[in-house]
Amino acid sequence: MNRVRKKTKMVPLPSQSIVPERDVAQKPILEVSRLGINFGGLAAVEDFNIAVGPTEISGIIGPNGAGKTTIFNLLTKVYQPTSGAILLDGKDTANMNTVQINQAGIARTFQNIRLFPSLSVEDNVKIGLHNQIGYGMFSGIFRLPRFFSGERRARERAMELLDIFDMTHLASHRAGSLPYGAQRRLELIRALATNPKLLLLDEPAAGMNPSETEELMNNIEKIRDRFQIAIMLIEHDMRLVMGICEGIAVINYGKIIAKGTPEEIQNNPLVIEAYLGKKKGYQPC
């Protein structure tokens, strides 16, 4: 199937990265160099280098246990890297923790959905808006005017975001009671609510049928176009990866074995041997 997609402006790539022409020319939103982590001797990620453009959709693929999720956990400081540097929008994130990383502009979803199951859908989104609603504990307890104005703005914004993904009718439902697909969408909305510059999606299409995946692909492109942010995703669904990613990195045993455009990745003999060759079911289209 041939998807017509609006590409971001492509330019030749600088630095040591081997990713082809993309929009990272002037200033990449994310630059990672020599990133690595050891788990008791096992190098789960090693010498990971990547640069991502400010409105680029990029993908990380690789076999199970290759270290893809670990890369996200390193970028968001769930794990502390044992080596390497991460620059977000030119700023070094070495001294930031997970909370500060989000405030600096990286939001993510999780491979195993992590919502706040006992809160309503609306409240889940409002949690994403938390740092944009400016009132504190005192105003909250004493119901000062800032409480009402803050809550009103939060509600409006939450509804706006839910509306983009056709979820307003579910606003008052418990997040934990939603069907699987809606939970995935809510997690994405919650991440988006934090106003990120870079959105990390860990296997967003896992467990989805082809038509749901198709909708997700449209949504991902919609997010990029509408919010003008970079999106990096991990995915096993080759149709999705090849369909919407502009740059792809292939990981095996914690190391990048290839980088390139979808076309290049599909024709790279290393990749075919190490990854695609093993998974005959995933024939890129």
Place this chain on the structure above:
Amino acid sequence: MRSLRLRSNIDNLLTYGLVIIAYIVMRILITSGNISSSLQGQLVPITAYIVMAVSLNLTVGVLGELSLGHAGFMSVGAFSGVITATLLTDTIPMTWLRLALALLIGGLIAGIFGFLIGIPVLRLQGDYLAIVTLAFGEIIKNVMNTIYLGYDANGIRISMESANALQLAEDGKVILNGPMGAIGITKLSTFNAGFVLILITLFIVLNLINSRSGRAIKAVRDDKIAAESVGISSWRYRMMAFVTSATLAGAAGALYALNYTTVVARKFDFNTSILVLVFVVLGGMGNIRGSIIAATVLTVLPEVLRAFNEVRMLVYAVILILVMLVRNNLTLRQLFQKIGIKRRNSLANNKEGDDS
């Protein structure tokens, strides 16, 4: 499905209403003399235990962290409240103001202890808070048993040895007398004061829960990693809930202590912590109204069942275990659900019957 928000508003109004109606009923019973003296003596302790249960629910139910030393904060509040009230006897003749200040200081000091405990513990994941609060309760009890404190015209004296070691002047007065506890307390607490403290507690806890901060506290409870990934500092909101909880427990302690002429540290031991935990578990995690009802019923019940008083703690333990089992047992839960559905169905049937 009705909006969760609307439902929580109605829920809160019901909670306030319940407390106010219960207060009015008790007032009527008192004025008309239709209340036993033993129950009348229980009124202030009941209000203190309600505040204890509601505040512990903030930690256990809303924040989702187990605390086994809530009585430790009650103890800190009790003794600092007594000291405050006694020292202010001459300066502030208005008893209500002295009581209010004692509750305030008792609460603040308990809150500071909560903060100090929280600094190392609330960063950790797991059952550390339960272990550390358990130790805290025991340590406070033992420390209070060894402190002698008195004052005279020259100021306040503290000793760890004996009341005589304080070397007070003729006009001096011993406030804390080691294992004998706080002595010579002027009874300041009243049922009215307890009622007001419950209302203040409800105001703080319910408004906190239903605000931006409370939402963050619940988010941290549901999933700490997810909360941090969207920029919410788990430590900060755990601290907020835990310190608020400790502060209210401190105020409850001061209210409780100022209802007697003497108070010993043993009163605020592990059993009391567990007792309050039982109120919370029985009333339902995160269910504020449930805590109030459970605290009231379970404080009055032993008075009614005096004969079984010796096995009271045993009964509590058994009830706690049973409730845990019921809550975690799928078959039993399904059974309850079935009963619930049946009841709702029969209600619906009745309604249809009425219409036809």
